[in-house]
Amino acid sequence: MSIKLTQLSHGGGCGCKIAPSVLANMLAKLPAAQAFPQLLVGTETSDDAAVYQINDQQAVVxxxxxxxxxxxxxxDFGRIAATNAVSDIYAMGGVPIMALAIVGMPVNTLPVEAIQQILAGGAEVARVAGFPIAGGHSIDAPEPIYGLAVIGLVDPKxxxxxxxxxxxxxLILGKPLGIGILGxxxxxxxxxxxxxxxxxxxxTQLNQVGATLASLPGVHAMTDITGFGLLGHLLEVCRGSKLMATLNSQSLPMLEAAIHFAQQGIGxxxxxxxxxxFGDAVRFSTTVTDWQRRILADAQTSGGLLVSCAESEVEKVLxxxxxxxxxxxxxxxxxxxxxxxxxxS
Structure with missing residues (x-):
């Protein structure tokens, strides 16, 4: 294909996300939601997905x-976008049951064959994950946009x-960091x-393991690492749980190729x-290098699950x-x- 997709957009992947502090300001004056007892997870704790309880055994994610x-x-773009979208269901401990496609394409610029391939990539991920893409909505847009709205089920417990x-x-991290830097x-x-x-x-590695991890009694919280980077999404856990986190910069899994580029300031x-x-909410020891800081804040696309578990459960989670x-x-x-x-540190 002669047209490069990344040249048609000003950003890419989860790096398109609005910065955490800007997003917080945008949502600051949003009216408080009416109380719904069945809404187990809403907007209060910056969680990955909404959860609405149906009965004692089932809730919709x-x-x-x-x-x-x-x-x-x-x-590949279609596969990545679909894998990333369904990850939020797994991060809540759920299993996806269906999805709707979200499609915005510059139809006068991008060949139809390319758009077909994007949709095919997403459909293949859905097939592997075991859920249908049952419809969706499309618009003519100045930049190519693709993703999914996904519905899943989870045991409320x-x-x-x-x-x-x-x-x-x-804290256990499932995938290596550095995706945004490689992109x-x-x-x-x-x-x-x-x-x-x-x-x-x-x-394109599905975080399907989330449902199994959620069933372990010592696993207390999970999230997936995407556009706010490891630090941003961990900070959401800290704020929601009212806890302080300590990270060991020497124990972080990283994509080997990303280290070289991070050291060159690429990202x-x-x-x-x-x-x-992050402001004063994140503090680095003097031993943490600039490139390590950058990888910690790198915008991950379809990143790994971050699991918070009891110390006695670490070996089982790993x-x-x-x-x-x-x-x-x-x-x-x-x-x-x-x-x-x-x-x-």
Whole structure:
């Protein structure tokens, strides 16, 4: 294909997200929602999806996610966008049952064949995950946009909220960091075939293990790492749970190719926006390098699950991740009573 998807958009992947502090200001004057006892999870705790209880055994999980291309290949773009969208269901401990497509395409610029490939990529992910794309909505847009609105089911007793982490919990990260950095390197023509293969393998790996993790009694909270980076999404857990996090920068799983580019200062603009948004809520020790800070704030697209679990459950959580194909899952830090902040050493 002669037209490169990433050249048709001003941003890509979850790097398109509005910065956390800007989003907070936008939502600050939103009227308080009317109380609905069945609404188990709404907007209060910055969770990944809404949850509405139907009966004692079932609750509906609902989410939507869409963005502009992070890669040029249309089929890969469709796969990444669909994998990313359904991840929010898994992060709540749920299982997807159906989805609707969200499609915005520059129809006078982008060949029909390319649009077909984007939709085909999304449909293939849905097939693998075991749910139908049952419809959707499309518009003629100046930039290519694709994603899904996904509906799932979860046992109300297994819902994993950002606000339920406990004092003394360990933090386990399922996927390596550096996706946004690799995406930027690709746009600059710097990413080799091996780096691109790593980017695709990571962003198209479904976080289906979330439902199994949610069933473990010592798992208290989960979220998936996307546009706000590891620091941004962990900070949401800290604020929701009223806890302080400590991260070990030497224990973070990272995409090997991303380290080289991070050291050169290559990465999406979302890194600077994220770092500026954290303010005094994130503190770095003097041993943490600038490139490590950038990877911690890198906007992940279809990133890994972050699990907050009892220390006694760490080995079981790691074993569950590893058996599901997440070989780089690692124990990266801990939570304890204190102000809602993150200390990185």
């Amino acid at each position: 609902a989410t939507t996610d869409f963005f502009m291309p992070i890669v040029d290949d249309p089929y 297994q819902v994993k909220r950002n606000s339920d982490a406990k004092d003394g919990d360990r 930027t390197a690709m746009k600059k023509g710097l990413l080799d075939d091996a780096g691109y293969a790593a980017l695709i393998a990571t962003t 999406p603009g979302a890194i600077e926006r994220n770092l500026a948004s 074993q569950t991740f590893h058996q599901a194909g997440f070989g780089q899952a690692m124990d990266i830090g801990s939570l304890k009573a204190g102000p809602a902040e993150i200390i990185v």
